[in-house]
Amino acid sequence: MSSREEILGNVRASQPEIAELPELEYFNQNSENPVEKFLEMATLAGSQVYEINDVDSGIEQLKKVFPEAKKVISSTTGLSFGDSTEWLNSDPHTLADVDLFITSALLGVAENGAIWLTDKVLGQRIAPTVNEHLAVFLSKETIVVNMHEAYDKTAEMDYGYGLFLGGPSKTADIEQILVLGAHGARSMHILLLP
Amino acid sequence: MMTHSQAADVFNKDEPRVDWHNATLWNVRKKRDKAAVQIPEWEKLRAIASQIKAHSLSNLSSYLENFEKKASENGVTVHWAKNGEEHNRIVLEIIQKAGLNKNSQGKIPMVKSKSMLTEECHLNSHLENNYVDVIDTDLGERIIQLRKEPPSHIVAPAIHLMKEEVGETFHEHLGVPNIETIPEKLVEIARHHLREKFLAAEVALTGVNFAVAETGEFVVCTNEGNADMGANLAKVHIASMGLEKIIPKRKHLGVFLRLLARSATGQPLTIYTSHFKKPRQGQQMHIVIVDNGRSRQLGRPDFRNSLKCIRCGACMNTCPVYRRSGGHSYHSTVGGPIGSILAPNLDMKKNADLPFASTLCGSCSNVCPVKIDIHDQLYKWRQELVKSGYTPKVKSLSMQMMRFTLSHPGVFNFAGKMGKGVLKNAPFLINNFLNPWYKQREMPEVPQDSFTEWYIKNRTKE
Amino acid sequence: MRVALFIPCYVNQFYPQVAVASLELLEKLGCEVVYPLEQTCCGQPMANSGYQHLSKDCETLFQENFDQYEYIVCPSGSCTLHIKDHVELKGKIMELSEFLVDVLKVEKLNVSFPHKVGLHQSCHGQRGLKISSMSELMSPSFSKPEHLLNMVSGLSLIELEKKDECCGFGGTFCVSEEAISAKMGKDRVKDHLDHEAEFITGNDMSCLMHLEGILRRKGSSVKVKHIAEILNAS
Structure with missing residues (x-):
């Protein structure tokens, strides 16, 4: 008998009578203003969270924060900052020297x-982790109250x-002393679009 | 090997350090309270989480099969291991068959994110003996790996160490010229040291926090991002999971993730809550499903609830014994209250002392996000261990005598008259320094009359 | 109301004044109190050490002594919990303070105890019998013993840093894990002393015996008093 068969057999023999699966709730009534709450919790x-009017002003903001960024890449097309696509098909290891990665x-x-x-x-799985800094565009209307809603929306x-x-x-x-910048991005900048 | 109480005795020789350890862990408990109180439905969530786990365990074989089917469809290879040895053999085979590059020492470079299961299976030494260079990448795990120590806590493996000791470790092993003591600087040193390892790794191993039967995906939670750094760079990703990690549906993740980090560290969510579903192009992804005694525990009605555990560590942080004895006193991969109900299943003889390393105060059961009846299971393990003969003979004899006296009112009252003889052997009455009670405590003063004698004199007519 | 009084074995032998206070208090509050003379022990010391099978005789004896009463009152949360969990009774066993609050519905006590008092929450009464809310649970706060102590004139309850941490007595734990048990006790005592307690009270004499042992070894003037003694003060 294979290990698989043996394990499944043992589990089948050991598991108790079927217990009922509970109904889930969203627990999203009477919640505070989600955008305000998001700002508070992200901070x-x-x-770093910035409320911006459009993508261009977001880019201006990033240029102000990172005036010396050398290698900037973006997976959001059409930006005037880090607008190249070659990296998408390159070996993920080559992204280790990215100063700033911009995504949505x-x-x-x-x-x-x-x-x-x-x-x-x-674009690449490693992109948000291997860089030094990360910037993310996020539209306010996509903000949900909690994880129950989040799994519902992403189902x-x-x-x-x-x-x-x-x-x-x-x-x-x-x-137990909190330190930022362990292995992944040292800073995260969220650009909140209306 | 020292028993829990012997190890605790040694640990308590340095009282300021005990106070420091106690305070450090109590802070984590306080952070947990602060986070939980902000969720009005907290207690309801715990109940739901517990029920979902109960359901999953009751239908585990089907969910495992379903998970395997979905994961395979997603392009992931699923393996099954009956025990630690088989798990280690499978992991090594995957590595050896993948045609990976060796480093300058002729070893295959591998990075690991935190996995208590691989600690339980003693994977590292097996791989190291077979030309794999294993690097633990969780900062706490890396520190104790360099020091050749086991983890002392499942969430914060190096919580027993002070920053000065970390500085000494980095000085000794990483070539840091001075002994650094500022945490920010120590983290920066580790970041550079481990970044090299991530970039060089051919294979990455991660644990699994949750595996979803419905979709075949698995979730790994870290704050540092080390699982993602490893898995998303390496050619091969191996995920080791205990078979109890299965949950039925993706939407159930919402319940557990709302509880996990809040219970563990007081954060609303782990920073990296990563869902691995399919391998990336050109990558191999493997899942090793491990039993190692879990199906046996599932078959013990009194103890199967321990398999609901989501490894948050809250029971350790709240435990007044753990905080004052340190994680290593439990001589088991998972220490603290949860460890003390898991360990006897793995080895009753070796771990017979652990269920007794508790006052049964019940704080652990109250903080548990999946409502495991931990302190009741500690009590039940005690019964089980005595019945199976794993407790000292002397103790059994004194218990027999106690039973005789306490179940015969005549003997009880007579013994009482004879200089409190009934409790003459009670630990708090023997006035010498060989008596553990008297070492640090005075004994109660013995009164003239017992209450029964008083009652007969004052309340009965004759 | 007729109630039976169950006195824990070690209280009977070492702290008879606690039993007397419990008896007098119940009588003052209008109860007819019966004390079955053949009683011994609840059996918990054996059961918690893993010898539940040896505690059967104790439990049978308990049943014989107490089965005929509607209410059995006991000045110990720990022994009450053990009986509740292990002995089938026609009537109901209740810890003293929960009986006073829930059954007698005591709202007023004409007693005075003009001292700063620290309340030690014993785990079995609190987490087992739920006579107080627990710091781990996110639920409304309440405390039956506190409710009663607040009726005592002149008494001021001190705040503690850890309001419901175990004292470390734990039955045979107090000797089998001597180092931890004593350290836990010392830390509990310190919390009370730091907040200027003159007395430490509680619902379980076993915990108080442990704390008393530490206080006396320290040479402290702070005393322990069972809650029944305070509620029965003059």
Whole structure:
């Protein structure tokens, strides 16, 4: 008998009578203004959030924050900053020297300030993690109250890799003291579009 | 090997350090409270999470099969391992068959993100003996890997160490000229050191926090981004998962993710909550599903609920014993209250002391996000261990005597008259320094009359 | 109301004044109190050590002594919980303070205890019998013992840093894990002393015995008093 058969047989013999699966709720009534909550939670997690009127003013903002960025790439087409596409098909290791990666999130979550990204919008899976800094466009209307709504809204999305990203990379492994910039992006800039 | 109480005794020789350890972990508990109180439906969420897990365990075989089917359709190879040994063999085979490049020492470079399962299986030493250069990339795990220590906490593996000790470790192993003590600087050193390892790795291994039967995807949670750095760069991604990690549907992730990070660290969500569904182009993705005693635990009605655990570590942070004895005192990969109900299933004899390393205060069960009845299971393991003969004979004898006295009112009252003889052997009455009670505590003063004697004198007519 | 009084074995032998206070308090509040003389122990010391099978005789004896009463009152949360979980009774066993609040519905006590008092929440009463809300749970806060202590004139309850951490007694844990048990006790005592308690009270004499042992070893003037003694003060 293969290990698979043996394990499944043991599990089948051991599992108790079927227990009922509970109904899920959204718990999204009477919640605070989701955009305000998102701003609060994202800031708390160490992200920089800018409310902007259009993509161009977002780019201006980024140029102000990163005047010396040498290697800038973007998976959002048509930007006047980091507008190249060669990187999309290159070896992911070659992205290790990226100073700034610009992308667009599909969704924001108010209760935790996280954004949802998939390999389809990222171009390369490693892109949001291997760079030094990360900038993300996010439309206010895509902000949902909580994770229950977030999974509902992303249920039909096709992805091989999906990521709720809650802010810049961090660690508290040394004496529980919080430090930003562990392995991934040192800073995360969220550009909130109306 | 020292028992829990022996190890705790050693740990308590340095009281300021115990106070520091206690305070550090209590801070995490306080952060958890602060996060949980902001969720009005917190208690309801715990109940739902517990029910989803109960359902998943009751239908586990079907969900496992379904998960395998979906994952295979997604292009992921699924393997099954009965125990740690088979798991390690499978992982090595995957690595050896993938035609990977070796480094200058002739070893295949591999990065690992935090996986308690691989600790449980002792994977690292097996791979290292077979020309694989394994680097743990979670900062805490890397620190203890350099120090050749086991993790002391499932979420924060190096929580037992002070920053000065981390500085010494980096000085000794990473060639840092001075002994750095500023956490920001230590993290920066680690970032550069591990970035090299990520970029050089041919294969990446991650754990699995949740596996979704409906879609075949699995979720890995980190704050550092080390799972994503590893898996999204390497040619081969291996994910090791215990078979209890299965949940039925993708939407159930919402429930568990709202609870997990808040319970673990007080964050509303882990920074990287990554969903791996299909390998990227040109990459191999493997999942190794491990039993290693889990199906046996599933078959124990009193203890199967322990398989609901989502490894948040909240029970450790709240446990007044864990906070004062340190994670290593549990001599098991998973320490603290949850470890003490998991470990006897793996080895009853070796871990017979662990269910007794608790006052049964019940704080663990109250913080558990999936409502595992941890302290009740500790009590039940005690019964099980005594019945199976894993407790000292002397103890059994004194218990027999206690039973005789306490179940015979005549003997009880007579013994009481004879200088409180009934409890003469009670630990808090023997006045010498060999008695553990008396080491740090005075004994109660013995009164003239017992209450029964008083009652007969004052309340009965004759 | 007729109630039966169950006195834990170690209270009977070492802290008879706590039993007397419990009896007098119940009598003052209008109860007819019966004390079955053949009682011994609930059996918990054996059960918590893994010898539940040896506690059967104790439990049978308990049943014989108490089965005929509608209410059995016990000045210990821990023993009450053990009986509740292990002995089938026609009537109901209740810890003293929950009986006073829930059944007698006491709203007023004409007693005075002009001191700063720290309340030690014993785990089995609190987390087992739920006589107080628990810091881990996100639910409305309440405390039956606090409710009663607030009726005592002159008494001021101190705030604690950790309002419901275990004292470390834990039955045989107090000797089998001596280092941790003593350290937990020392830390609990410190919390009370830091907040200037003159007395430490609680619903379980076992925890208080442990804390008392540490206080006396320190040479502290702070005393322990069971809640029944305070509620029965003059």
